[in-house]
Amino acid sequence: MLAVLTFGIPALLMWVWNMTLPELFGWPRLHYWQAFRLELISALLFGTFRLW
Template sequence: MTNFFTHKFRKKSPIEIVGIIIFGGIFITGLVILFGFIIMWLWNWLMPEIFGLPPLTYWQAVGLFILLKILIGGCGIGDSSKKPSKNSNDTCKTGTKTDFSKWKHYDKFWEEEGNKYYQQYIERQTNKEQEGTIDSE
């Protein structure tokens, strides 16, 4: 995981990194506020009419969201010591998330082989561009 962040922030200045963190915090806060309003709106639109329940305030809706997140859980929340079985259909643990365990080999690969393969790729692209200009003449 450390290699992933090192790779992503390799050419970023400290000011850019701090900006990304601040923007991320503001974005997450905005999502929490938005989810609170969406839950409040949906509850107040449906539940009083269908089930005769009282309407919710904004803070009750946020509390309900947090309570449901704790009770039902979600991706990345819960007992991290559990090992997912190979036949598990848990999409939060398999399939939808990137497996960052392979990134530990990234730096070593790039030092040993990556530059060579990158140069071969550049040569292929250059050849394709040259062939394209020859064919169009």
């Protein structure tokens, strides 16, 4: 379950970003590992990062 969340949430983030922001604002599309790093940064900033 943890692996699904760890690798599934960035995939969902990448999909939503790529479906919305490039069309609205002309921003670049995200690749999977860019979405993974963005999710990691946001988890650290907002305190949802857990090691267990």
